[in-house]
Amino acid sequence: MKRKPIWTRTWGLLALSLFVFLAACGGGASQGSEPASAADGSSSEASTSPVKVVWWHSMSGELGETVDNLVKQFNESQSDVQVQAVYQGEYDEGLNKFKTAMGSGSGPTMMQTYEVGSRFMIDSQAITPMQQFIDADKFDLSQLEENILAYYTFDNKLYSMPFNTSNPILYYNKDAFKAAGLDPEHPPTTYAGIEAAAQKLSKDGQSGGAFPIYSWLMEQLLANQDAQLLNNNNGRSALATESLVNSQAAVDTLTWWKKLVDDKVMINLGRKTDDTKKAFAAGQIAMTMDSTASLRGIVNSVGGKFEVGTAPIPKPSDEYKGKGGVIVGGASLWIMNDKSEAEQQAAWKFIKFLTEPSTQAYWHVNTGYFPITKKAYDEELVKENMKKYPQFETAVTQLHDTKIDPATQGAVMGIFPEARQLTETAMEEAINGSKTPKEALDNAAAQITQKLQDYNDSIAQ
Structure with a gap:
């Protein structure tokens, strides 16, 4: 028998186990929705209007400004998808709002959630595993840092895409x-x-x-x-x-x-x-x-x-x-399964943009977070930043020296x-x-x- 979605059960226990003062849960779709086979999110019946992607995030201050600049760069680079980034407060507050919105249709297309929220996001059955988009698109994961991917990988399946990463x-x-x-x-x-x-x-x-x-x-x-x-x-x-x-x-x-x-x-x-x-x-x-x-x-x-x-x-x-x-800290990006296939594919297109070497170089230099893409270190922007802050080499070496195991x-x-x-x-x-x-x-x-x-x-x- 298929188990009931997590938000239909006794919410008190779940609220207790996730956050102090967490709000009651709503309803939602089951986890297994399949992404469309088209990698760019388009279909033969798609309208000429861009697909809107709502992104809930928890980056404030200068980090939030960098997020807005990335969204602006993406939106101006193409006409098929328009991303709207919406700040939802710090991680706890953002996930609280997400829980409240689940099943109401008012939630985001994609969500930034800190690493310690990963188990809940999987158990919520409200997400489409990132691996489904990766497999359908034949996306090459080897271009990304293995030590960073490891945290968000469960049963050999990547559930979310790393975004801001530190140790x-x-x-x-x-x-x-x-x-x-x-x-x-x-x-x-x-x-x-x-x-x-x-x-x-x-x-x-x-x-x-x-x-x-x-x-x-x-x-x-x-x-x-x-x-x-x-x-x-x-x-x-x-x-x-x-x-x-x-x-x-x-x-x-x-x-x-x-x-x-x-x-x-x-x-x-x-x-x-x-x-x-x-x-x-x-x-x-x-x-x-x-x-x-x-x-x-x-x-x-x-x-x-x-x-x-x-x-x-x-x-x-x-x-x-x-x-x-060391264990990576920070947050990752999750795609919601209660949105249309076109909307989920549009989110995937944006996520792919975020993994590009030049995008990761810009993100790293303006925030201090690790680039998740290996070739970002070849970008002149990163090379110049490493000269200005040579201390960051310690972080890179420590990450690469880490042996991947359950610990x-x-x-x-x-x-x-x-x-x-x-x-x-x-x-x-x-x-x-x-x-x-x-x-x-x-x-x-x-x-x-x-x-x-x-x-x-x-x-x-």
Whole structure:
């Protein structure tokens, strides 16, 4: 028997498992609608009017301006398709609006959703897998970055097209390294190395560093030692039923993090990455971890006060060299299956435009996100930008050095946003000393596991 679409079941469990304060769901079509065979979205009966594609996205500020410019370039390049980009708020808010619109006919043609929303998007049965368009059009996926495609690939099928992509790197103050007698060209690569450097850097009112209490960083530090966050191969061989956030690797990592703060060689600035970025740019801390997408903003904020260095995120020890790697963060693009074939094909045409080397070069240079297309690095625009921001080479190397396996593909679960909040609470409890790292992570794992079970029950009905 075909299971009922997810939004027709008890919405309370699903809302609980996806977002705090998520709105009630509507109805919609089943997932399996086939795209038209024509790659350009046209048909013999198509009218001369362009097909309209509504794109809901979550890019604001300068990122939003870049999105608008890309849409303008595409619309002016041809007359068959006209894309309308509509900002829907931050990721949580945008997906909330999407859920509310499902089945009403008022939703978008295509949707930008952050990576941790992937499991929900698949389970919603509201999307047409990107693989169907790829196969029908014989689109060559080998032109795109394998390590980026890996996150959005399930059962050898690409469900969405990567759009804005990043991973974390270590940022450090090269001038502070020199002043502390450290080699600025050989930054630390291990937990012990970070600790030793932080001890020497902590002087004259400057702290050795600060890492934001951000679950994404914990996930990355675990993947970098090839440790998984969930059972069932990080939720990729089957729905995850158990959180592994209390694994020995996680306990050891949080214990190290707490020791840095307890020994006063690093400071705790809380959850907001903006606070650590500001402290770094002001010279108050000498090291931090942040997204590759923040590189240009960090360098510009420093404004020549000191030289910014970048390095891969650390591993527990040299024994882990060659193991694990980073997980891509960011968001991808999904095509909705309740729209006509012509409209879905029009969206696919726009998505193909977004993957072109020149488009990716423009996107990368103006946002700091990775190009998803390999040949984008051959574009003069990217070459010139790499000369201006040579620190980005660290990000490219780290991405390419990552071994693709379930740990580095990244965990997937329908309750990921809530799981992150619970993990960050545990990190705070441990770092502030109200619980031991093991107690805090055990408690978080138990709560996440229960929410996973509730979610799985809701989609099995």
